[in-house]
Amino acid sequence: MTKRIVFTGGSGKAGRHVVPYLVDKGHQVLNLDLVPLDHPRVNTLLTDVSDGSQVFNALSMHFGFDGLETGKGPAPVDAVVHFAAVPRLMMRPDNTTFLVNVASTYNVIEAAVKLGIRKIIIASSETTYGVCFAEGDKDFHQFPLEEDYDIDPMDSYGLSKVVNEKTARAFAMRSGADIYALRIGNVIEPHEYDRFPAFIADPPSRKRNAWSYIDARDLGQIVHLCVEKDGLGHQVFNAVNDTITANEPTAEFLKRWAPGTPHTRTIEGFEAPISNRKIREVLGFREEHDWRKYVSA
Ligand SMILES: NC(=O)c1ccc[n+]([C@@H]2O[C@H](COP(=O)([O-])OP(=O)(O)OC[C@H]3O[C@@H](n4cnc5c(N)ncnc54)[C@H](O)[C@@H]3O)[C@@H](O)[C@H]2O)c1
Known part of the structure; x- marks a missing residue:
């Protein structure tokens, strides 16, 4: 069934793939952004989402x-x-990163709930797992990284995403609306697969991303599945592809490159260290863009 979806940030790296995916599924989309999205069937309303009245x-x-x-x-x-x-960090002063992200998410969720909109999906991040933007070489507490992990970022961006997940939970409790937070992995656009040989050749370079990624088009599928799946209340979902960005099975790879980190369960085959088991089991996600289709490493 066609749904009317308001999408914020649709002109950005992830949005310019996710919005067309939703349109191709038959949905009507309005994009709220500071800059236009070049799409013939999507209007961009120039909106600053850090301003609650505009939202x-x-x-x-x-x-x-x-x-x-x-x-x-x-x-x-x-x-x-x-x-x-x-x-991410380093684009704006740290306090601005925190304040803009926290205020924008509060504004969007509050306005949606007060206007009676019953489905809200927000972009959280792999950075909540605490290593991506840590000072120095921090270890993950355990593998695989699943949604019940004790998230503990030390940086202003990751912290803003933790607060946003709590904001989502508070409004879901208050309203009964479905509010799903996606812990999005490192977003890879189709033209970026040429970076993978370097990822494979230099494992320490991908520790901060937990050797995981999300294809921007597969992220479209995840958002679509969230739009379609009602009645789950507040949820956090890892949004990553199925497998590790390495050529060695995950358990052995992690023993070699993250030897101090315990495993909480058997990690089968090439499963990504950020686990996407929940989106596969709860939402029915089936990845279409395994990196191995695009890289001969
Ligand atoms: N790119 C990644 O690897 C990655 C990983 C994890 C999570 N995320 C999250 O996913 C989301 C999308 O990321 P992206 O990589 O597409 O970022 P991006 O910067 O490419 O896109 C963000 C879009 O939001 C718009 N925007 C920024 N501030 C705004 C405001 N105040 N009002 C209206 N629009 C505003 C920008 O113009 C831009 O088009 C973000 O929430 C980001 O934190 C991204």
Whole structure:
């Protein structure tokens, strides 16, 4: 069934693949961003989501001029996908990274809930696992990284994502809405697979990403599955592809490159150290873009 989806940050690296995926599935999408998305069927409403009044307004508007034809005012929104953010450290001062990300997520979730929108999907991050933007060489507590991990980032970006997951939980409790947070791995666009031979050749270089990744198009599938799957309340999902970015089976690879980190269960075959078992079992995710299809390493 066609759904009306408001997507924030759709003009960015991940959004420009996820938005077309949703459109191809038959959904209507309105993009809220500071810059336009070049897509013939998606209007971008230039909106600063760190400003709550703009968010409230943008979530209750027509998606485009065709909305005027009904004469009934803007139709209800079925889902909000919130990707807009300062997407990493070193782009803005640390306090701005934290404040913009926390305020924007609060604004989007609060406005959506108060406007009666029952499905909200937010972009959390692999950085919540604490190693990506750590000072120095920090070890993970355990492998595989699953959603019940004691997340403990020390940086302002990762901390903003932890707070955002808590904001999602608070509003889900308050409202009964479905609010799903995606712990997105390192996003890989189709043209970026030429980076993989270097990843494979230099294992320490990928420790901060836990030797895991998400293809931007497979992220589209995950968001679509979240849009379609109702009734789960507050959820956190790792959003990564199935396998490790290495040529050695995961258990042996981790013993060699992360020898101090215990394993909490058997890690089979080439399973990614950030586990995507939950999205496979709960949402029915089936990856389409295994990196091995694009890399002959
Ligand atoms: N790229 C990754 O590897 C990665 C990994 C984990 C999580 N994430 C998260 O996924 C989301 C998307 O990441 P991305 O890589 O596409 O980032 P990006 O910077 O490429 O895209 C973010 C988009 O948000 C927009 N934006 C920023 N501030 C805004 C504001 N105040 N109001 C409206 N729009 C605003 C930007 O213009 C941009 O188009 C982010 O929340 C990011 O934190 C990304």
